[in-house]
Amino acid sequence: MAILVLGGAGYIGSHMVKRLIEQNEDVVVIDNLVTGHQQAISKQARFYQGDVRDREFLDQVFTKENIDTVIHFAAFSVVPESMKDPLKYFDNNTGGMINLLEAMHAHHVNRIVFSSTAATYGNPKNDTIKETDPQNPINPYGESKLMMEKIMHWADVAYGIKFVALRYFNVAGAAADGTIGEDHNPETHLIPIVLQVASGKRDELQIFGDDYKTPDGTNIRDYVHVTDLADAHILAMKYLQTGNDSDAFNLGSSTGFSVKQILEAARVATGKEIPAKIAARRGGDPDTLVAKSDKARKVLHWQPQYDDIHEIIKTAWNWTQKHPNGFEDQK
Numbered sequence: 006m007a008i009l010v011l012g013g014a015g016y017i018g019s020h021m022v023k024r025l026i027e028q029n030e031d032v033v034v035i036d037n038l039v040t041g042h043q044q045a046i047s048k049q050a051r052f053y054q055g056d057v058r059d060r061e062f063l064d065q066v067f068t069k070e071n072i073d074t075v076i077h078f079a080a081f082s083v084v085p086e087s088m089k090d091p092l093k094y095f096d097n098n099t100g101g102m103i104n105l106l107e108a109m110h111a112h113h114v115n116r117i118v119f120s121s122t123a124a125t126y127g128n129p130k131n132d133t134i135k136e137t138d139p140q141n142p143i144n145p146y147g148e149s150k151l152m153m154e155k156i157m158h159w160a161d162v163a164y165g166i167k168f169v170a171l172r173y174f175n176v177a178g179a180a181a182d183g184t185i186g187e188d189h190n191p192e193t194h195l196i197p198i199v200l201q202v203a204s205g206k207r208d209e210l211q212i213f214g215d216d217y218k219t220p221d222g223t224n225i226r227d228y229v230h231v232t233d234l235a236d237a238h239i240l241a242m243k244y245l246q247t248g249n250d251s252d253a254f255n256l257g258s259s260t261g262f263s264v265k266q267i268l269e270a271a272r273v274a275t276g277k278e279i280p281a282k283i284a285a286r287r288g289g290d291p292d293t294l295v296a297k298s299d300k301a302r303k304v305l306h307w308q309p310q311y312d313d314i315h316e317i318i319k320t321a322w323n324w325t326q327k328h329p330n331g332f333e334d335q336k
Contacts, residue, residue: 007031012078014041022047022147022236028037042332045185057101064138067112072241074116083193084144088288091145100150106160116245121170125151125296126168133297144289161251173256174227174296178317179324186324188331200325212264214286219280223264225293227257231313240305274318
């Protein structure tokens with residue numbers, strides 16, 4: 006039986022594939038390569054290039070491969086872009102989920118681990134977010150992911166497709182061996198942007214707003230290492246494979262860091278000066294997002310290995326130094 010990783014050429018998906026291969030799983034990857042990199046996919050996985058919205062393509066893959074569980078990363082995830090082009094997000098993310106579940110149902114595949122997001126909570130009322138807190142997204146990206154969670158719920162009720170939704174916070178870092186890492190074009194995530202400044206690819210870091218309701222005025226986020234995240238998906242997969250019911254879990258370090266704190270940590274981790282300036286706020290950005298992930302630790306027995314932000318940044322810096330041009334260096 007094989008594990009299907011949707012979006013397996015992307016940042017998180019490729020680390021997922023790497024960890025599954027290391028655990029001797031049989032892995033199938035689907036990716037349309039719009040944002041992913043084929044060079045990031047382990048050579049031991051079977052790769053199919055195609056789109057989650059293409060039902061005929063999905064049917065062909067499900068017919069050819071003996072799929073046991075689906076792990077779903079195939080979604081657009083840039084908040085500012087979702088504010089400018091919401092229909093793109095509902096088409097790809099939400100529409101893609103409907104198409105996928107229809108294909109899973111037709112081919113009797115009844116387990117899915119879903120990459121959800123803290124963005125489903127919107128602007129939380131509490132300092133740390135629990136799974137039972139209200140989900141009120143403030144951007145189309147978060148709304149699309151919340152709709153995907155709800156669609157999976159009703160597919161479970163109607164067809165018995167069991168799911169785990171993993172709502173995670175800011176993902177960072179790279180594989181410890183430096184073989185794969187984060188490479189987006191354009192880059193929108195804070196830590197790789199900071200490291201682009203450190204490596205001389207950008208002149209300075211733009212800090213989008215310093216008037217948020219936080220101690221230093223900049224956004225606070227919870228950071229989790231990409232390998233720890235991949236391990237949580239494996240635990241969620243095994244949770245479903247042993248017959249447990251559908252559920253949702255937060256994944257995070259339970260510690261918040263502001264943009265200015267990340268900047269200072271990166272200066273320490275890289276030994277670089279990293280110039281920065283304040284810029285205007287971006288739309289759709291909550292003040293603070295910090296996970297309460299006790300449930301994942303208790304129920305899934307998740308034990309993150311990276312709990313120091315400096316160590317997380319060091320793994321990303323190692324990747325950046327080994328691959329200054331990202332996956333272009335591996336063509």
